[in-house]
Amino acid sequence: SVLPALPLHSSSASSSASSSASSSALFAVDFDVAILGCGVGGHAAALHASSQGLSCAVFTAADVGGTCVNRGCVPSKALLAASGRVRDMQDADHLGMFGIKVEGGVTYEREKIAKHARDLANNVKGNLENSLKAKGVELIHGRGVLKGEGEVLDEASGRTYTAGSIILAPGSVPFVPPGVTVDEKTVYTSDGALNLDFVPEWVAIIGSGYIGLEFSDVYTALGSEVTFIEALPNLMPTFDREIAKQAERMLIRPRAIDSRLGVFASEVTPGIPGKKPCTVKMIDAKTKEHVETLEVDAVMVATGRVPNTNNMGLEDVGITTNRGFVPVNENMQVLTEEGGDVVPDVYCIGDANGKMMLAHAASAQGISAVENIVGRTHAVEHEAIPAACFTHPEIAMVGLTEEQAVERSGKEGWKLGKSQASFKANSKALAEGEGAGIAKVLFNEDTGKVVGVHIIGIHAADLIQECANAVACGTTVKELSMLVHTHPTLCEVLDEAFKGAVGMSAH
Ligand SMILES: Cc1cc2nc3c(=O)[nH]c(=O)nc-3n(C[C@H](O)[C@H](O)[C@H](O)COP(=O)(O)OP(=O)(O)OC[C@H]3O[C@@H](n4cnc5c(N)ncnc54)[C@H](O)[C@@H]3O)c2cc1C
Numbered sequence: 001s002v003l004p005a006l007p008l009h010s011s012s013a014s015s016s017a018s019s020s021a022s023s024s025a026l027f028a029v030d031f032d033v034a035i036l037g038c039g040v041g042g043h044a045a046a047l048h049a050s051s052q053g054l055s056c057a058v059f060t061a062a063d064v065g066g067t068c069v070n071r072g073c074v075p076s077k078a079l080l081a082a083s084g085r086v087r088d089m090q091d092a093d094h095l096g097m098f099g100i101k102v103e104g105g106v107t108y109e110r111e112k113i114a115k116h117a118r119d120l121a122n123n124v125k126g127n128l129e130n131s132l133k134a135k136g137v138e139l140i141h142g143r144g145v146l147k148g149e150g151e152v153l154d155e156a157s158g159r160t161y162t163a164g165s166i167i168l169a170p171g172s173v174p175f176v177p178p179g180v181t182v183d184e185k186t187v188y189t190s191d192g193a194l195n196l197d198f199v200p201e202w203v204a205i206i207g208s209g210y211i212g213l214e215f216s217d218v219y220t221a222l223g224s225e226v227t228f229i230e231a232l233p234n235l236m237p238t239f240d241r242e243i244a245k246q247a248e249r250m251l252i253r254p255r256a257i258d259s260r261l262g263v264f265a266s267e268v269t270p271g272i273p274g275k276k277p278c279t280v281k282m283i284d285a286k287t288k289e290h291v292e293t294l295e296v297d298a299v300m301v302a303t304g305r306v307p308n309t310n311n312m313g314l315e316d317v318g319i320t321t322n323r324g325f326v327p328v329n330e331n332m333q334v335l336t337e338e339g340g341d342v343v344p345d346v347y348c349i350g351d352a353n354g355k356m357m358l359a360h361a362a363s364a365q366g367i368s369a370v371e372n373i374v375g376r377t378h379a380v381e382h383e384a385i386p387a388a389c390f391t392h393p394e395i396a397m398v399g400l401t402e403e404q405a406v407e408r409s410g411k412e413g414w415k416l417g418k419s420q421a422s423f424k425a426n427s428k429a430l431a432e433g434e435g436a437g438i439a440k441v442l443f444n445e446d447t448g449k450v451v452g453v454h455i456i457g458i459h460a461a462d463l464i465q466e467c468a469n470a471v472a473c474g475t476t477v478k479e480l481s482m483l484v485h486t487h488p489t490l491c492e493v494l495d496e497a498f499k500g501a502v503g504m505s506a507h
């Protein structure tokens, strides 16, 4: 149900859009759309709003580009790129296979690797800012706070702006478990880790999700020993089980990594680099009894992220969050509470709504929110959004894990098919000396439609796109098996998996 509609607004700025927000001129507003937060979600929403002829302002409390550009995807991939090269050049066996020798060992300059990450982030941030200016989007350098219907206070200037529609895009911040003291120097979240202030000899990483795994790749390449501390009984608990097992074989056991499973880091105290170690007390996740205390050079806290929605005025306008996550419907419209009424003309996108904490999901939701604002009803198909973990080699996935697919097929009464192919028989992978890895395709045998794909192997993050498109378009395994894949490419691993599926499904 929808609350009584607010008066429709019209921007005082000229607007050519045939928007429901601006078509009915009852009173003038400062902007057709005001966006609170300029991460990748807010940025995509702003560009799309502008392309639809809507006047638009983006409130940016901190840096343009938000987490992804400044403290997330972009600098982490720069560290992974540099450390990945160090790993490759240290791998004498692999290089020897090509007849290459690196004499005298490989050295790296930590400061320059850190600078590469910093410079890249600044570069991308500048590009994003310029793209907004070029489209005439107004950047308001202050925190935006909801004040009432269609009103946003700029905390920096104290001025209140009016807008026809408001998009909340405040993103997320690292979650730090109770008992953990973060100084961002020796005990740090990803925010501090990305500075690469030093390369610890021994680092404990709390949490074996995306961030923990990517940083274990960086650290082991640069010479650190890593200890994972994971609350659940398995490493990488959010990944497809079979892929997590493969990852243990390929990314964990051959490296200087050990782990403590089923334990919480209950008390973590910072140290002083080179002088005093950090201490990590661990308790059993079930019994809560103390099990062990580690003394390590550094601790990375990678235990998930929480929405950055405090003090945004949400409660004042009648929005009750779910542990900070803003409740939304499939059109990104904010609800008064989980399952509650629509709050007219207010949308929430990106990490803050908790639907899928990925940069490209935030952007897709931003574009979708604007589509709904201009009156073209739209919903993002989240099960068709791919994800990747940029380890060496990469892990990528789309749709359901095998465990989820078994459960869904059982509930809905359809037969689950599974077809798997390996990188070890792929000419391109073998030419690269990278034959480790698998791709598995999960599909509905009755319809032939793909419900999930999981890949671990070289360039998995690029390979997954074809599968994401298949999920989004409802392409069947038979149709996919008839599409011609370039030879010799890594895509042929998927070709083999699609062809293998055909025997199991008539579609
Ligand atoms: C280390 C790391 C690596 C990652 N790698 C990847 C990856 O490889 N691929 C991927 O898809 N995702 C990755 N992510 C996740 C990705 O960064 C997030 O999903 C994405 O940044 C979410 O975008 P967003 O726009 O919702 O929010 P954010 O990027 O968090 O941006 C929100 C912005 O809004 C600002 N803000 C907050 N409140 C207000 C307010 N009231 N008024 C004005 N401004 C406000 C914040 O300061 C921030 O700048 C990574 C995350 C981390 C931490």
Ligand SMILES: NC(=O)c1ccc[n+]([C@@H]2O[C@H](COP(=O)([O-])OP(=O)(O)OC[C@H]3O[C@@H](n4cnc5c(N)ncnc54)[C@H](O)[C@@H]3O)[C@@H](O)[C@H]2O)c1
Residues within 6 Å of the ligand: 177, 206, 207, 208, 209, 210, 211, 212, 214, 229, 230, 231, 232, 236, 237, 238, 263, 264, 265, 302, 303, 304, 305, 356, 357, 358, 387, 388, 389, 390
């Ligand atoms: N390549 C990418 O797309 C990418 C990279 C990095 C981050 N991200 C995004 O950032 C978000 C945060 O990443 P993340 O790795 O911090 O979170 P995550 O949710 O992926 O993993 C957190 C891990 O920490 C464990 N954990 C939680 N509390 C714990 C405790 N007290 N003690 C021990 N273990 C504990 C959890 O069981 C889980 O395994 C993710 O949602 C992800 O989508 C994406």
